[in-house]
Amino acid sequence: MxxxxxxxxxxxxxxxxxxxxxxxxxxxxxxxxxxxxxxxxxxxxxxxxxxxxxxxxxxxxxxxxxxxxxxxxxxxxxxxxxxxxxxxxxxxxxxxxxxxxxxxxxxxxxxxxxxxxxxxxxxxxxxxxxxxxxxxxxxxxxxxxxxxxxxxxxxxxxxxxxxxxxxxxxxxxxxxxxxxxxxxxxxxxxxxxxxxxxxxxxxxxxxxxxxxxxxxxxxxxxxxxxxxxxxLASFVGEAVLLPGVVEHDRVTCELGDLPLCAPLGNGAVDVMVRPEQIRLLRADETIANGTAAHDAVVLDIVFQGQDAGVALQLQSAARTVVRARVPGYLTPQPGERVRFAVDGDVTAYRRD
Structure with a gap:
């Protein structure tokens, strides 16, 4: 060929x-x-x-x-x-x-x-x-x-x-x-x-x-x-986009202080997190890598069999809503209070 x-x-x-x-x-x-x-x-x-x-x-x-x-x-x-x-x-x-x-x-x-x-x-x-x-x-x-x-x-x-x-x-x-x-x-x-x-x-x-x-x-x-x-981030799969600030190859946003997958100069950015990176935690689970845990309330779910999309409202002053993706057998119920953390590094885009 x-x-x-x-x-x-x-x-x-x-x-x-x-x-x-x-x-x-x-x-x-x-x-x-x-x-x-x-x-x-x-x-x-x-x-x-x-x-x-x-x-x-x-x-x-x-x-x-x-x-x-x-x-x-x-x-x-x-x-x-x-x-x-x-x-x-x-x-x-x-x-x-x-x-x-x-x-x-x-x-x-x-x-x-x-x-x-x-x-x-x-x-x-x-x-x-x-x-x-x-x-x-x-x-x-x-x-x-x-x-x-x-x-x-x-x-x-x-x-x-x-x-x-x-x-x-x-x-x-x-x-x-x-x-x-x-x-x-x-x-x-x-x-x-x-x-x-x-x-x-x-x-x-x-x-x-x-x-x-x-x-x-x-x-x-x-x-x-x-x-x-x-x-493109929103076209190729689902994306959670939040405002943030980059300092020293890490980005701070409402989901905490997160590592970047590629170096980016300091300044204001939009942070992209994939829904499957938002991991629900068990009641007794601790986080080894120092990433912050967040309290949230389940607003709604979209059950798709093998997995489910879960809308989470952060219990913070901003009341930010993010969407997680979880295995179908771990799907929570609307109104349930949960804790979550962000797994892995993230991508950021400079703000105009």
């Missing part, structure tokens, strides 16, 4: 800029999750990379070959890109096997080249090749779409929100099957998604588009723990 290099990519529609000078690299064998809210430019970037749209400026290289540049636009069919659309888009009049080999040369189509191998790769039995797409579940159809994309041995695989139409259980199962298939082939892949958990769980790296600009590219852990803006 190949590497992808994007430099200064620009695209507008009717004079309205959608992509603002995107610079992005994807190394060989990497699954990059391209994350962003609706309208951020994700689908436009995918369509330009695939050759479905012409860029207004910048360049795209796939494995050292320039496919988009000044006065250059290599057609999509010559870019050797495998494409998995949102709904699978299988041909209903063709069998599963014929769908998989559809893009191959005629001799390979007749021989149903690698059909059994590709079905096994995506976690489906070989006898599914004789079925019609309508006889498969949504998740199975998405796996066939991936097999079809992999059949021509593409240099790059693009996945356009391929799990968005599936229910929760099927989405998880299909994600795992697709990730395993891509890993088995050593594929270089770009997954376009607006689902934060999907991006964090599948991507080796995550790149975030925001209003047509690439604002951060990082490992999932770094993106979650150290997002570069307040807005």
């Amino acid at each position: 190949s590497e992808l290099r994007i430099r200064g990519l620009q695209k507008s529609f009717d004079g309205h800029p959608v992509l603002h000078g995107i610079d992005l690299s994807v190394e060989r064998g990497t699954l990059l999750a391209l994350l962003g809210p609706s309208g951020s430019g994700k689908t436009t970037l995918l369509r330009v990379l695939c050759g479905f749209e012409h860029a207004d400026g910048g360049s795209v290289e796939i494995d050292g070959r320039l496919v988009t540049g000044k006065n250059l636009h290599v057609p999509s069919e010559q870019r050797r890109i495998g494409y998995v659309p949102q709904e699978g888009a299988l041909f209903p009049h063709l069998s599963v096997a014929d769908n998989i080999v559809f893009g191959l040369p005629r001799a390979q189509r007749r021989a149903r080249h690698r059909v059994a191998e590709l079905l096994e790769l995506v976690g489906l039995p070989a006898n599914f090749g004789e079925r019609a797409p309508q006889q498969l579940s949504g998740g199975q159809q998405q796996r066939v779409a991936l097999a079809r994309a992999l059949a021509p041995s593409p240099t790059l695989v693009m996945l356009d929100e391929p799990f968005s139409s599936l229910d929760a259980a099927l989405r998880l199962e299909t994600r795992q099957a697709v990730a395993s298939a891509l890993a088995a082939t050593g594929a270089t892949a770009v997954l376009v998604t607006h689902d934060q958990s999907e991006a964090l769980s599948l991507g080796h790296e995550v790149a975030v588009l925001w209003q047509g600009k690439l604002i951060q590219k990082a490992t999932p852990e770094t993106l979650y723990r150290r997002p570069v803006t307040r807005e």
Whole structure:
């Protein structure tokens, strides 16, 4: 598989800029999750990379070959890109096997080249090749779409929100099957998604588009723990944001004196704490690291099975409300008085 290099990519529609000078690299064998809210430019970037749209400026290289540049636009069919659309888009009049080999040369189509191998790769039995797409579940159809994309041995695989139409259980199962298939082939892949958990769980790296600009590219852990803006912190999971003051690489706010995950000069900041860092304490529990304990009242809960969101009102003069995330079996009741402390270091953002 190949590497992808994007430099200064620009695209507008009717004079309205959608992509603002995107610079992005994807190394060989990497699954990059391209994350962003609706309208951020994700689908436009995918369509330009695939050759479905012409860029207004910048360049795209796939494995050292320039496919988009000044006065250059290599057609999509010559870019050797495998494409998995949102709904699978299988041909209903063709069998599963014929769908998989559809893009191959005629001799390979007749021989149903690698059909059994590709079905096994995506976690489906070989006898599914004789079925019609309508006889498969949504998740199975998405796996066939991936097999079809992999059949021509593409240099790059693009996945356009391929799990968005599936229910929760099927989405998880299909994600795992697709990730395993891509890993088995050593594929270089770009997954376009607006689902934060999907991006964090599948991507080796995550790149975030925001209003047509690439604002951060990082490992999932770094993106979650150290997002570069307040807005991104609230987009990638839940965030508790409180005013504070930094002195000597620690920050003081209403949740106490907390360590910072990265050095920041002294001054006024907004402190970002993840809800799962707000840990409820047992009645007899002491805190070894010197972090302050706080008294609070449970205002409400949002129970989600494996965990729960808990709104806590601090019993201080400010009456600050923060949201914690606790295991489902430890969910307190509204009105209950609890103690909590903050676990781990936090991120801070300078105040304008």
